Amino acid sequence: MFSLMAVILLFLLAYAGVEVAGLQVVFGIVIPYAAFAVFLVGFANRVMCWAYSPVPFRIPTTCGQQTSLPWIKQAKLDCPSTTGGVIVRMILEITVFRSLFRNLKLKMHEGGKLAYSLELFLWLGALAFHYSFLVVCVRHLRFFTEPVPFFVKILEKLDGFFQFGLPIVYLSGIVLLAAVIYLCLRRMLMPQVNYISLASDFFPLFLIMGIAVTGIMMRYFTKVDVVGIKEFTMGLVTFRPAVPAGVGGLFYVHLFFVCTLLAYFPFSKLMHMGGVFMSPTRNLPCDTRAKRHVNPWNYPVPVHTYEEYEEDFREHMIEAGLPVEEKE
Numbered sequence: 001m002f003s004l005m006a007v008i009l010l011f012l013l014a015y016a017g018v019e020v021a022g023l024q025v026v027f028g029i030v031i032p033y034a035a036f037a038v039f040l041v042g043f044a045n046r047v048m049c050w051a052y053s054p055v056p057f058r059i060p061t062t063c064g065q066q067t068s069l070p071w072i073k074q075a076k077l078d079c080p081s082t083t084g085g086v087i088v089r090m091i092l093e094i095t096v097f098r099s100l101f102r103n104l105k106l107k108m109h110e111g112g113k114l115a116y117s118l119e120l121f122l123w124l125g126a127l128a129f130h131y132s133f134l135v136v137c138v139r140h141l142r143f144f145t146e147p148v149p150f151f152v153k154i155l156e157k158l159d160g161f162f163q164f165g166l167p168i169v170y171l172s173g174i175v176l177l178a179a180v181i182y183l184c185l186r187r188m189l190m191p192q193v194n195y196i197s198l199a200s201d202f203f204p205l206f207l208i209m210g211i212a213v214t215g216i217m218m219r220y221f222t223k224v225d226v227v228g229i230k231e232f233t234m235g236l237v238t239f240r241p242a243v244p245a246g247v248g249g250l251f252y253v254h255l256f257f258v259c260t261l262l263a264y265f266p267f268s269k270l271m272h273m274g275g276v277f278m279s280p281t282r283n284l285p286c287d288t289r290a291k292r293h294v295n296p297w298n299y300p301v302p303v304h305t306y307e308e309y310e311e312d313f314r315e316h317m318i319e320a321g322l323p324v325e326e327k328e
Contacts, residue, residue, distance in 0.1 A: 003202035007210050007257075014256035019249040027252045028232065029241045035259035042266025043274060050278040056295045058288050061281040063102065068289050081287040093282060097126055122186070129179035133208070135159055135172035136215075143233040167219060177212040180205055204270055207261050214254035222250060 017023040064075020077098075080086050092098040103119040138155055142148050160168040184205045187197045218224045228244040229251065235241045265271065276282065310317065310324055317324050 003199045003206050006203060007206040010207075010256060010260060011210065011253055014253045015249045018252040024243045024252065027256055028243050029236070031259050032236060032255065033241075035263040039262040039265055042263075043271070046266055046271055047274050047278065050275065054297075055280040055284070056297060057293050058284050058286060059280050060284045060286045062286055066286050066289055079286045081285050081290060083285060086283060086285050090277075090283060094276060097123060097130075100126055121182075125179050125182045125186070128175050129183060132172045132176040132179060136170075136176055139170065139172065143230055144237050146234060169220075173212060173216055173219070177209065177216065180209050180212065184209065200268060204261065204264065204268060207257060207264070211254065211257045211261065214250055214257065218250055218254060222248065224248070224251060 014027055017027055060079075062075075062079040064078030065072060066079045067074045067081040074081070076085050077089055077092070080089055089098075101118075101120075101123045103122065104116045105119045107115050107117065109115055135155060138152060139159065141152050142156070145152070156170075159170045159172050162171060163169065184202065187193050187201060187205070225244065225246050228247055232242065232244040232247070314324055
């Protein structure tokens, strides 16, 4: 509940700050620029830290047979031993969340019998959430570009293919809200998942839920000056910001939620977006049986061999009746 209360406080802060205190410049110009700067610096810093972290050994996580003897079949997708195989595995991981699709859930039935089954709803919910979020972000490029790129126009037509009236209902926004609600309810209602969930797990879910709700409210239920918002966003992009006239507090709440998510992103688990590319458990080939990997940090260590040990204590070993090798 702390995460939910934090998002509610953010909503009240932005709405009261604009409608009561008249801080349109702060919430419309200062905070967006600051949030974007924090996002860029924080994201780059995290990625650079991961890039410079040395990985002396092959530590990929696998769930298949490694390349071994010729008569043992290798799992080339789950345990690739070549760069090409790693690229294919990474593409499947990033585009269709293959490892999440393979996730299993455990249930205990009557009589103490254990049963395993695929966690399909989690996989489908994750796919729906990520792809709908991607579509929403790409669609919003309309507000930051002039002229609007052709692929944004095509995506808008596809997204609004099932037209229910005016304004056109974009399925991505509805799917995003439904998916984030499902993921949030799953964390709250499943005891095993709730037990390991922290406030940092709930906060981005509630924040994205707030972004989706305020966006849907502005598009379908309240009147918003889209032309004024377009001029405002283009002013931010071209570094000629100007506070739009006639834009209500709901828009500033929506913008404040987005800015909060941007600033929070580099310091949260959401950084798996960049971390998946840098993870040595996923981006390294598993060839430890084909090649010997030596830690490059190993420094020379003086070694006392058994032959030297026997030479030093030969007389004592003979007196104690221990076998020794004869000198040549």
